[in-house]
Amino acid sequence: MESNQTTDAKPRHGVSTHIVEAVVALGVLILGIVVIQGSWSLGSGWTSDGPGAGYFPFWIGVILCISAIGIFYQAVFGKSRNNEIFVDSEQLRRVLSVLLPAVVYVGVVQLIGLYVASALYIAAFMIVLGKYTWTKSVTVAMSVVVLFFFMFEVWFKVPLFKGQFNLLSFLGY
Amino acid sequence: MEELNSLFHGFSVILTPMNILLMFVGIILGVLIGVLPGLGGANGVAILLPLTFAMPPTSAIIMLSCIYWGALFGGAITSILFNIPGEPWSVATTFDGYPMAQNGQAGAALTAAFTSSFIGAFVAVVMITFMAPLVAKFALKFGPPEFFAVYLLTFCSFVGMGKGSPFKILASMTIGFALAAVGMDTVTGQLRLTFGFPDLMRGFDFLIAVIGLFGIGEILISMEEGLAFSGKNAKIDPKVVLATWKKLPKYWLTTVRSSLIGIWMGITPGGATPASFMSYGLAKKMSRDGHKFGTGQLEGVIAPETAAHAAGTSAMLPMLALGIPGSPTAAVLLGGLLIWGLQPGPLLFVEQKDFVWGLIASMYLGNLVGLIVVLTTVPLFASILRIPFSIIAPVIVVICAIGAYTVHNAMLDIWFMLLFGVVGYLFKKLDYPLAPLVLALVLGDKAEDSFRQAMLISQGDMSIMWSNALVGGISTLALILLFWPLISRLLGKVLPQKKKQFDVEQPVD
Numbered sequence: 066m067e068s069n070q071t072t073d074a075k076p077r078h079g080v081s082t083h084i085v086e087a088v089v090a091l092g093v094l095i096l097g098i099v100v101i102q103g104s105w106s107l108g109s110g111w112t113s114d115g116p117g118a119g120y121f122p123f124w125i126g127v128i129l130c131i132s133a134i135g136i137f138y139q140a141v142f143g144k145s146r147n148n149e150i151f152v153d154s155e156q157l158r159r160v161l162s163v164l165l166p167a168v169v170y171v172g173v174v175q176l177i178g179l180y181v182a183s184a185l186y187i188a189a190f191m192i193v194l195g196k197y198t199w200t201k202s203v204t205v206a207m208s209v210v211v212l213f214f215f216m217f218e219v220w221f222k223v224p225l226f227k228g229q230f231n232l233l234s235f236l237g238y
Numbered sequence: 239m240e241e242l243n244s245l246f247h248g249f250s251v252i253l254t255p256m257n258i259l260l261m262f263v264g265i266i267l268g269v270l271i272g273v274l275p276g277l278g279g280a281n282g283v284a285i286l287l288p289l290t291f292a293m294p295p296t297s298a299i300i301m302l303s304c305i306y307w308g309a310l311f312g313g314a315i316t317s318i319l320f321n322i323p324g325e326p327w328s329v330a331t332t333f334d335g336y337p338m339a340q341n342g343q344a345g346a347a348l349t350a351a352f353t354s355s356f357i358g359a360f361v362a363v364v365m366i367t368f369m370a371p372l373v374a375k376f377a378l379k380f381g382p383p384e385f386f387a388v389y390l391l392t393f394c395s396f397v398g399m400g401k402g403s404p405f406k407i408l409a410s411m412t413i414g415f416a417l418a419a420v421g422m423d424t425v426t427g428q429l430r431l432t433f434g435f436p437d438l439m440r441g442f443d444f445l446i447a448v449i450g451l452f453g454i455g456e457i458l459i460s461m462e463e464g465l466a467f468s469g470k471n472a473k474i475d476p477k478v479v480l481a482t483w484k485k486l487p488k489y490w491l492t493t494v495r496s497s498l499i500g501i502w503m504g505i506t507p508g509g510a511t512p513a514s515f516m517s518y519g520l521a522k523k524m525s526r527d528g529h530k531f532g533t534g535q536l537e538g539v540i541a542p543e544t545a546a547h548a549a550g551t552s553a554m555l556p557m558l559a560l561g562i563p564g565s566p567t568a569a570v571l572l573g574g575l576l577i578w579g580l581q582p583g584p585l586l587f588v589e590q591k592d593f594v595w596g597l598i599a600s601m602y603l604g605n606l607v608g609l610i611v612v613l614t615t616v617p618l619f620a621s622i623l624r625i626p627f628s629i630i631a632p633v634i635v636v637i638c639a640i641g642a643y644t645v646h647n648a649m650l651d652i653w654f655m656l657l658f659g660v661v662g663y664l665f666k667k668l669d670y671p672l673a674p675l676v677l678a679l680v681l682g683d684k685a686e687d688s689f690r691q692a693m694l695i696s697q698g699d700m701s702i703m704w705s706n707a708l709v710g711g712i713s714t715l716a717l718i719l720l721f722w723p724l725i726s727r728l729l730g731k732v733l734p735q736k737k738k739q740f741d742v743e744q745p746v747d
Binding site for chain 1: 288289291292403405406408409412413415416419423425426428430431433454457458461462463626628629631632633635636639640643644647649652653656659660663664665667668686689690693694698
């Protein structure tokens with residue numbers, strides 16, 4: 066990361082780290098409250114046959130809330146408040162360029178299954194982000210997927226997800 | 239000498255052509271996993287775990303533990319040749335390893351790293367051979383309060399020995415516990431925290447969490463840094479190897495010290511990463527050439543590598559003897575034991591002799607095989623890193639998705655994996671440690687069970703945690719560690735301030 070900061074001559078723009086810290090701490094706090102509420106409704110007290118089902122998670126939720134408040138306090142009011150930029154726009158663009166296609170990929174997997182979606186994903190990723198030629202990308206994508214197909218379906222006999230619309234049904238697997 | 243007999247029995251169990259083949263496959267896959275960004279020991283083993291469901295448990299654990307050894311070896315390759323630590327525990331190796339490679343001594347640095355890894359692991363395995371049966375025998379006397387005290391100690395030592403904000407360690411740990419609670423309650427059979435979603439009945443599998451947090455999270459981090467690999471060439475010829483081996487005995491003291499640090503940090507859940515930093519720091523302080531550290535000293539490579547490998551290996555001891563893993567990878571292996579139908583814990587040494595001693599024997603052989611494999615194939619693995627990231631990244635995402643799906647054959651798990659990936663990215667950037675989360679997710683149910691059993695025995699009286707010297711000692715130690723951040727701050731106010739000895743950026747594991 067250091068090299069990144071030195072090569073960037075321009076000032077970096079973005080959200081400062083302590084704000085992200087505070088937001089994540091709030092998220093943790095909400096999670097803690099959800100856990101407390103959920104285990105409270107299960108019965109977090111002592112029943113006739115020992116601690117109730119919600120007893121342990123209830124206290125876990127309490128610790129979760131305490132630590133969330135602690136993190137929030139340290140992030141916002143602490144002495145060592147971190148004012149550095151969390152991600153600049155260039156870094157955010159790079160991260161999203163992996164994350165968003167991955168989300169689309171999982172959505173496509175849901176529809177047409179792991180094998181076809183993976184081939185499309187690898188090929189598209191190489192063409193769009195890697196600037197490879199069509200032929201090269203399709204070759205790499207196909208060989209990776211065919212390798213996986215033999216490894217899982219044929220050798221180890223672990224069937225993978227075929228999707229709601231099974232395009233590979235003609236293979237008989 | 240009962241242990242030696244058992245050990246030789248173990249060798250006779252594993253010395254079949256199939257197991258030796260699996261050992262080689264495991265090591266090669268492991269080195270590959272250690273070299274590739276986004277795949278590490280923990281999630282590599284997690285992804286490959288479903289492939290072993292049909293194997294006999296002994297063969298399966300041999301292959302998976304060899305992947306772990308391979309990943310430990312592989313981390314060194316990228317740190318020395320590319321200045322990119324493939325694994326968190328090899329960060330300290332870059333300090334002197336990369337300068338050595340820049341000086342044209344890449345071969346010597348790699349040889350020293352691999353050999354000292356091997357020595358560290360060997361010392362740790364010898365320790366396991368003799369200690370694990372004793373610990374297991376001792377632990378047979380444990381009741382629920384003792385077990386809960388040991389769990390408590392495990393988790394409190396994260397707070398006491400971890401770096402960074404204790405609140406973050408606590409938060410990460412309790413998130414793990416909360417996720418572990420989701421699903422069917424093991425005691426009453428009630429559904430907990432599912433909020434009416436039938437898919438949540440299964441609960442969150444820690445394998446999904448591991449694949450997401452370490453795999454997808456790591457890919458996002460690497461992408462943000464815009465990795466462009468530009469590495470030194472690696473050539474290892476027998477002459478360099480022999481010349482380096484001749485120099486190694488000179489540093490025997492560093493080796494012994496680093497092994498001991500590694501063993502200690504591995505048994506307690508400190509882990510390989512702090513062990514490597516601590517050992518590098520101590521070597522720097524105690525060596526005559528300490529001021530030259532960072533410019534390419536052989537000793538600066540030996541110290542962290544020995545400690546990291548010793549710690550990674552020792553993490554298997556509490557897993558085998560107590561059923562409490564010392565590192566995320568050991569936790570994944572423990573999950574494997576449950577899936578193969580073995581009950582981890584002290585009884586394993588009584589009921590599953592073949593399995594336990596086969597595993598211990600395979601640690602000896604696996605590390606030897608690993609040393610041979612890495613010394614001969616470094617150029618091959620270094621060339622893998624020259625494959626552009628835009629090919630590697632989608633392939634790794636696909637591998638992670640397949641791994642997440644095969645755990646339960648559930649599509650929803652792939653979505654969870656993505657979610658865990660984003661959480662992993664955020665947590666890693668904000669220095670939340672991930673190891674406590676994973677261990678809490680694995681051990682959550684068992685820790686809760688032992689707590690509830692202890693509470694049933696005592697009718698809800700907490701004083702059972704101090705009912706005898708053993709359980710009281712462990713509980714007290716656990717509480718001291720839990721409040722160590724506070725205690726050390728108070729001590730710091732009373733005692734005069736010491737100068738910071740070792741101030742290098744240390745990643746939170």
